[in-house]
Amino acid sequence: MLARFAKILMVLVWASTSALIAQAEDAGRVAAPQYTLPENAKSCVADTAFMRRNHMNMLKHQRDETMHKGIRTKKYSLKNCINCHVTKDEAGKPIKVSNPKHFCAACHEYAAVKLDCFECHRSTPMETGKSAQIPDIPEHTGLLADNSSAVKQLGEYLKGVKQ
Amino acid sequence: MSKFSLKDAYIDKARRDFLKKAGAGVATTVLGAGITLMAYPDPAAARKPDEPVDASKRWGLLIDANKCKEDCNACVTACSQENGWKLDGDPRHDSQWIRKLTIKNPQGGFTQSFPVMCQHCTNPPCTDVCPTGASFKRADGIVLVDKHICIGCRYCMMACPYKARSFIHQPLEDQKPHAPRGKGTVEACTLCVHRVDRGDQPACVERCSKDGNGALIFGDLNDPNSEISKQIATYPTRQIRADLGVDPGVRYKNL
Numbered sequence: 232m233l234a235r236f237a238k239i240l241m242v243l244v245w246a247s248t249s250a251l252i253a254q255a256e257d258a259g260r261v262a263a264p265q266y267t268l269p270e271n272a273k274s275c276v277a278d279t280a281f282m283r284r285n286h287m288n289m290l291k292h293q294r295d296e297t298m299h300k301g302i303r304t305k306k307y308s309l310k311n312c313i314n315c316h317v318t319k320d321e322a323g324k325p326i327k328v329s330n331p332k333h334f335c336a337a338c339h340e341y342a343a344v345k346l347d348c349f350e351c352h353r354s355t356p357m358e359t360g361k362s363a364q365i366p367d368i369p370e371h372t373g374l375l376a377d378n379s380s381a382v383k384q385l386g387e388y389l390k391g392v393k394q
Numbered sequence: 395m396s397k398f399s400l401k402d403a404y405i406d407k408a409r410r411d412f413l414k415k416a417g418a419g420v421a422t423t424v425l426g427a428g429i430t431l432m433a434y435p436d437p438a439a440a441r442k443p444d445e446p447v448d449a450s451k452r453w454g455l456l457i458d459a460n461k462c463k464e465d466c467n468a469c470v471t472a473c474s475q476e477n478g479w480k481l482d483g484d485p486r487h488d489s490q491w492i493r494k495l496t497i498k499n500p501q502g503g504f505t506q507s508f509p510v511m512c513q514h515c516t517n518p519p520c521t522d523v524c525p526t527g528a529s530f531k532r533a534d535g536i537v538l539v540d541k542h543i544c545i546g547c548r549y550c551m552m553a554c555p556y557k558a559r560s561f562i563h564q565p566l567e568d569q570k571p572h573a574p575r576g577k578g579t580v581e582a583c584t585l586c587v588h589r590v591d592r593g594d595q596p597a598c599v600e601r602c603s604k605d606g607n608g609a610l611i612f613g614d615l616n617d618p619n620s621e622i623s624k625q626i627a628t629y630p631t632r633q634i635r636a637d638l639g640v641d642p643g644v645r646y647k648n649l
Contacts (some may be wrong), residue, residue, distance in 0.1 A: 298540050300446035301532065301591050310571050327567065331406050351576030353569045 249315045264337035269315045276306055281386065283338075286312075290348070309348065328354035350372045395510065436598055441591070452516075452535040453585055453643060455599070456622045456631060457508050461609035461646035464496055464507035466643065468567040473511075474599030476572040476586060490560040491583045492598060508609070508649065512537055512558040512583035513634065513642030520550035520559065529580075534644050535615075536587050541579040555635055556642075558582050617644065 236277035266279065274279050275282055276289075296302040305311050317325045328336050328349045335354070339346045348354075441447065470492050474480065479489040492511040498504070518537045520529045528544035531537045539550070539559075551559045559582040566576055572588040575581050586596035594600070595612045595633045604612040613622035626629070 294542055296446075298538070299530065299532065301441070301534070301587070302446055303443045303588075303591050305443070305511070313571070331568075349567075350565075351569065351574040351579065353567070353571050353574070355568075357571050 234239075261341060264341050269317060271314055274308060275315075276311075277385065285386065285389050289385070292389070313354065317356060325355040395566055396571065417617040441593075447532055447534045447591075449533045449535075450616060451631070452615040453590060454535070454613065454622055455514075455585075455596075455644045456593075456611040456625055456647060457644065457649075458609045458611075458647045459506045459508040461607045462506075462508045463607055464494075464505065466507075466606050467494060468601045468606035469509050469598035470494060476570070476589075476597035477573040477575075478568075479575070479581075479585075482564075487563055488560065489581065491581070506647065506649065510556060510558070510596075510634070511557050511644070512554075512585070512591040513640070513644040514583075514585055516641035517639065519638075519640060520553065523549040525549065525554040529568075534592070537582070538586045539580050539582060541574065541576065541581075544579040546578040546580065548580060553566070555583075555638055555640070560589075573590065611643055614635075 293307045473492045484495045495509045525544045528540045529550045598609040600610040613620035633642045
């Protein structure tokens with residue numbers, strides 16, 4: 232009798248757990264975008280966690296500096312982001328933001344946050360011409376180690392910036 | 395009552411000149427009574443990318459209407475290629491970055507042709523009417539639209555006496571990285587601010603001297619030794635609609 236009861240219990244437990252697992256699979260959670268560092272780059276201008284939280288403020292700050300004061304440092308510029316974070320299609324051509332695989336689009340689609348930058352800005356690096364800039368990799372390498380204080384400073388500064 | 399003396403007037407002028415220079419970014423150090431060390435910035439040296447613009451420069455253009463020829467469109471083509479705009483053939487929508495104008499004297503039939511673009515006024519009416527501050531004048535006199543805060547109301551287009559601004563009606567992509575432009579915002583000649591910031595000349599000026607007739611001169615109106623200032627000091631030049639008092643940075647010679 233006891234053995235039979237244990238058997239029923241086991242079946243019940245198995246059934247409920249498997250149902251839970253199945254439920255989780257069925258709900259089909261959207262996979263988080265996979266982040267890979269661009270070729271030749273060891274790190275971004277700051278670590279990933281910092282960038283995830285602060286990139287919009289950094290871009291906003293830089294845009295005002297450039298637009299109104301004519302400060303055109305490359306490091307925190309949108310152009311530098313676009314030149315480095317390139318996703319290419321099968322043909323090896325950089326994809327535009329209209330493609331959900333684009334570096335910016337992937338995350339913004341996942342987070343359901345509308346992206347306005349590319350209403351005016353170009354979402355791919357420019358292929359040719361004098362104005363096309365090659366990603367400045369040496370400026371990036373070893374930033375996490377060497378520039379951690381600079382990143383900290385930037386974080387402190389951004390906290391004080393009005394949203 | 396003070397008595398006028400030539401010596402005092404001379405000293406006054408010297409003092410004013412000194413103050414002007416001090417205001418124009420000249421580093422001064424007073425070493426002692428009557429001894430002052432003044433370090434002049436090299437006007438030819440390009441500004442470093444991390445240095446903000448200041449009012450020591452006032453960028454301007456001088457257009458020689460005698461050299462400019464009616465059949466030449468080099469400046470317009472250069473601007474279009476540099477900044478990535480195209481004319482869609484509808485004058486109601488067309489970009490007004492730069493356009494060639496031909497004027498004719500009905501009495502004798504004498505015609506002249508010259509380009510008109512944003513005149514980069516000292517007192518720009520477009521910035522007066524802008525409700526968001528998107529229309530603004532940079533410290534070095536370049537008048538720009540900050541498209542990040544432009545709401546597309548087009549008051550500036552109505553205020554501009556030169557019809558130098560236009561509105562983008564269609565969604566765009568593949569813009570030039572240095573010249574972002576998009577639907578719902580107003581745009582105009584930027585005096586190729588991205589080129590000026592790296593020490594180059596605007597695209598129209600460069601192309602005019604290469605493929606055109608060398609009718610355009612770009613330079614610093616504040617620097618008496620610049621080519622543009624020398625020309626303005628030597629020859630009669632005029633601003634279009636100078637009567638409006640907006641003091642354009644674009645001047646015309648032989649017009």
